Amino acid sequence: MPNPISNWITNLKARYRQSKLTTPEKTLNIFKNGVREVDEGHPQKAIKHFSEAIQRSSESAKLHHYRADAYAMDGQYENAIVDYDTAVRLNPSYPDTYLDRGNSHYQLDQLERALKDFSEAIRLKPDWGEAHANRAVIHVELGNPEESATDAETAKTLGVDTAQLEGMLQAAKNAPTSS
Structure with a gap:
């Protein structure tokens, strides 16, 4: 005791x-x-x-x-x-803040703002696979399949797990669209 x-x-x-x-x-x-x-x-x-x-x-x-x-x-x-x-x-000039803010915008279904943040994170840190993967998902939801494919390929070459990324993209394709 x-x-x-x-x-x-x-x-x-x-x-x-x-x-x-x-x-x-x-x-x-x-x-x-x-x-x-x-x-x-x-x-x-x-x-x-x-x-x-x-x-x-x-x-x-x-x-x-x-x-x-x-x-x-x-x-x-x-x-x-x-x-x-x-x-x-x-x-x-800190790219992590843009990625994290983009994730919060995404959670609030503010896709254009999320896209802008992920793009800024990539501008500041072009070799960041996670940012490319997140932007690929946003492009799917915004109906930009070519941009999504480009970001997805870049994310894969930067080491993002292919199966996980494909799952994220599939979930985005199946997500209900915002009105």
Whole structure:
């Protein structure tokens, strides 16, 4: 059975160490807690940690991107897009943000916006198979079979699993069209 006094002393020491940290160190610890919560499958807890870190360092594209990822993981795609937009404003040359924002647009059936984001990710990182695969799916849903085939072939040459890609494309072909 755990010793209550020992636990109290351990917690007291941890609080003391935390109080001696600089603001950047505290922010980094809060960020790490958010990452841990994402890894453990707790996006709402992660969002709280990332929000606290953003309060301390609001101009960090990385913090906004991570919180956006947590929002997306929680199905809060509109909130995710707001944070991805901020991350893009703060660091417009990071291709991952465009890919992830494109995925959130896709979840909201905003296909043209998703296409634009995947295209920007590819412009920034032309050898990114995942971005080509995602854009191939969008082209299928938008009725652009030639563009889809080109992106699918590129994705395959860049190492995307062929069977998985074919499954994604087939699911897109079978998806109901938006009105």
